[in-house]
Amino acid sequence: MARGALQVRRWPGGVAAVCVATLILGTLLAVVLRAEAGRGLGPSDWAAIRFTVWQALLSAVLSVLLAIPVARALARRAFPGRRAIIGFLGAPFILPVIVAVLGLLSVFGRGGILNVALRWVGLPEVQIYGLHGVVLAHVFFNVPLATRLILQGWQEIPAERFRLAAQLGFGPREMARVIERPMLRRAVPLAAVVIFALCISSFTVALTLGGGPRATTVELAIYEAFHFEFDLGRAALLATVQIVLVGVAALLALRASVAEGFGAGLDRVVTRSDSGGLGKVSLDFVSITAASLFLLVPIVMVAVEGAAGLWKMPAQVWTAAVVSFCVALASTGIMLALALPIAIAAASWRGFEAVGLFGIAASPLVIGVGLFVVIFPIADPFALALPVTALVNAVMALPFALRILVGPVRDVVESYGRLSATLGIGGWAWMRLILLPRLKGPLGFASGLAAALSMGDLGVxxxxxxxxxxxxxxxxxxxxxxxxxEAAAGAAVVLLVTSFGLFWAFDRGGRSHVDA
Amino acid sequence: MLMLEDVRLRQGDFALRADLAVETGARVAVIGPSGAGKSTLLSLIAGFIAPDRGRILWDGKDMTGAAPGKRPVAMLFQDNNLFPHLTVAENVGLGLRHNLRLTETERDRVETALGRVGLEGYGTRKPAALSGGQQSRAALARVLVQDRAFVLLDEPFAALGPALKAEMLDLVEEVLEETGAGLLIVSHEPEDARRIAPQTILVADGRAEPPVTTQDLLDNPPPALRAYLG
Structure with a gap:
């Protein structure tokens, strides 16, 4: 049997994988053991479960429905700025949730521009708190994701099929029946199930826009049990419920087998003969414009209000900014220390990639409660708030980092493994001279994501x-x-600039001086 | 002397047996039908694959289990012979020291080797800035500084045009003369064998035959080789 050209050391990856598995499974176990099932689930708990599933379902369906026309427009139109819009669709991934929430408040909130306009024409105002707001925010975050997933489906249709359709003289009806609907039947459920899973464990949106007996998610209930009642047993019980919910959602999403390529290769326009006609052109124009406005206006509002608010911020904001910056860097460091050895080990044994799945199937609040249960008897958990945050953020970024790193590491081993072996380069020299320089781009990208995600995280x-x-x-x-x-808007601007700045700096650093 | 002592390898349907010896400094072509195991034979000698049975010996010492870098061979592959992010001089320097912390003398040796293959002054460039032929030359410069007893070439110049390929084979010969190293070269072209290798190992029907005189083999090919040559 082939011995493998290069003797890659697997034990550091093994150690890292065991650390991650211990952290996640250990905290899950701690939560389950600590849960006080005696009282069982009360009516309010069942309400929280129902609300969690219901809002996730609504968010998923609405996001996907709104995304279809946008994706179709992007797939069949070539126009200046198209590439920028597609790139922009990736931005919500690292946009701090709380910044978006503030932006949505300034558009749809009580004093927001929408209600000002409605009052002006004498119509009833819209209410953003509760189910509306939670779903609105989830749609805001997930329309771009759904658009990208569906756009990918469109672009995977071979160009020949559109040419064949043109040859056969297909009208819009045949086009939809023979080509588009089969693709949508595959892509849409996949996108919906991914979004459903994301919305099940979304915490910040529920914290800021939900609440009360009618709009509390399980995550929010965990937080409230913990924070207001300090009832660890109940928090742990709810966390157990959340483990089941997230587990089921993750299984659903896995079965649909996600393969989002971070927007790679989405810049091809499908040339097709049936895209002419004033009706379609204007439909596409409206779709793209509406989606862009929906995504851009809230952020622009935050930026405008925040620029004024910068001078009204209390000093704590700057302290908090420095704290967050340090936590983000520490979290990035921890992520790299875990992801790199695991990616190296995964290059020779694919099983290691599965470790990343733990991160997907876990929710930060559940890990948080678990860590609290574990730490509480031995140390003061509140004193460890920042290290714990950095650690949990790193583990949450791990699945994404592994998706980015494993392929390139494997490429390096496959392309240059035998050459390295025959020259006798191994160990640290191989890391320093061969692997790390070849991996600069993906490392920069993964670090940028980890830093930005940690910077904007409001969970543990x-x-x-x-x-x-x-x-x-x-x-x-x-x-x-x-x-x-106003001060909050100022802080939002600082947060926005730091998050995207960190991402940009890492990603840019990885791309400099890269040779073919 | 390089010896393969009753070496056997089986990978699924593929099987290869080799029981042969190559004299120190000999230049040997490895020819045979596609998929017969020419590259596998080189991989066994280079240490990328471990045999199921048998031993590989160098001057009587068993090196069957030795790591690729510890064997007395320098190898050039079909592609990926240079690390694209390292300069030409660094790529050559890897043949001397794996951490690239070269002494003054070693740096001089790298320069001399580059000059020897006609790449004087190219040391600071990255491989992407070189032509295909120049990249092959840079890889040969590393073979030169590695100074191993055998050079293994696995169709290394297949991507070059005929004239350039002839030029590279001449350069290989010069390098061999200088270092006194032996050669094992896998090739699809019987002409390459005639040109550079007085001896030939035929790999066919699951066996690597002991080396015989290239001239005789090509003039009176056995059935398996005749079918391949057409």
Whole structure:
């Protein structure tokens, strides 16, 4: 049997994988053991479960329905700025949720521009808190994702099929029946199930726009049980429920087998003969414009209000910004320390990639409660708020990092493994001279994602922080809670700039001086 | 002397047996039908594949289990012979020191080797800035500084045109003369064998035959080789 050209050391990857598995499975176990099932689930708990599933279902269906015309327009139109729009569709992935929420409030909130306009023409106002708001925010985040997934489906249709359709003189009806609907039947459920899974465990949106007996998700209920009642047993019980929900959603999503390529290769326009006609052109124009406005206006509003608010921010905002920056860097470091050895080991044994799945199937709040249960008897969990946040953020970024890194590491081993072996290069020299330089691009990209995700995360920190400590998203949430909206907008601008700045700096760093 | 002592390998339907010896400094072509196991034979000698049975010996010492880098061979592949992110000089320097912390003398040796293959002054360039022929030359410069007892070539110049390929084979000969190394070259072209290798190993029907005189073999090919040559 082939011995493999290069003797790749697997044990560091093994150690990293065991650490991740222990952290996730260990906290899950701690949660389940700590759960007090005695009282069982009350009516409000069942309401939370129903609401969680219902809002996720609505969000998934609406996101996908809205995404279809946008994806179709992007697939069949070539226009200046198309590439920019497709790139922009990837941005919500690293957009801090709380910033988007603030933006949505300034458009759809009580004092938002929409309600101002409605009042002006004498129509009833819209209400953003509750189910509406939660679904609105989820749609805001997931229309771009759904668009990309469906656009990918469109572009996987071979160009020959459209040419054949033109030859056969297909009209719009045949086109839809023979070509588009079969593709949509595959792509749409996949996109929907992925979004459903994401919305099941979304915390920040529920925290800021949900609440009350009629709009509490399980994650929010965990937080409230923990934060307001400090009822660890109940929090753990709810966390167990959440494990089941997230597990089922993750299984559904896995079965649909996601293969989103981070937008690679989406810049090809499908030339097709049936895209003419004023009706279609204007439909596409409206779809793209409406989607762009829906996504852009809230962010622009935050930026405009925030620019004024920058001068009204309390000093804590700057402290929190520095704290968040450090947490983001630490989290990126931890992510690299875990992902790189695992990716190297996965190059010779694919099983290691499965470790990344743990991160997908876990929710930060559940891990947070679990860690609290474990740490509580031995140390003061509140004192460890920041290290714990950095660690959990790193584990959450791990699945994405592995998706980015495993392929390129395998390429390096396959393309240059035998040459390295015959020259006798191994160990650290191989890492330093061969692997890391070849991996600069993917490493920069993965680090950028990890840093931005950590910078904008409002999850574990909400559980662990005392009133003295805060990351920037948490500080922003506190400002919003005390109705200091201008200062909150200022903080949002700082958060936005740091998140995207970190991503840009890492990604850019990885791309400099790269040779073919 | 390089010896393959009753070496056997089986991978699914594929099987290869080799029981042969190659003299120190000999230049040997490895020819035979596609899929017969020419590259596999080189991989066994280079240490990328371990045989199921048998031993590989160098000057009487068993090196069957030795790591590829510890064997007395330098190898050139069909492609990916240079690391694209390292300069030409660094690529050559890897043949001397794996951490690239070269001494002054070693740096001089790299320069001399580059000059020897006609790449004087190209040391600071990246491989992408070289032509295909120049890339082959850079790889040969590394073979030169590695100074191993055998050079293994696995169809290394297949991507080059006929004139360039002839030029490279001449350069290989010069390098061999300089280092006194032996050669094992896998090739599809009987002409390559005639040109550079007085001896030939025929790989066919699951066996690697002991080397025989190239001239005789090509003039009176056995049935398996005749079918391949057409």
């Amino acid at each position: 920190i909400a559980l662990f922080a005392d009133s003295e400590t805060a990351t920037l998203p948490l500080q922003m949430y506190r400002l919003m809670g005390s109705y200091q909206m």
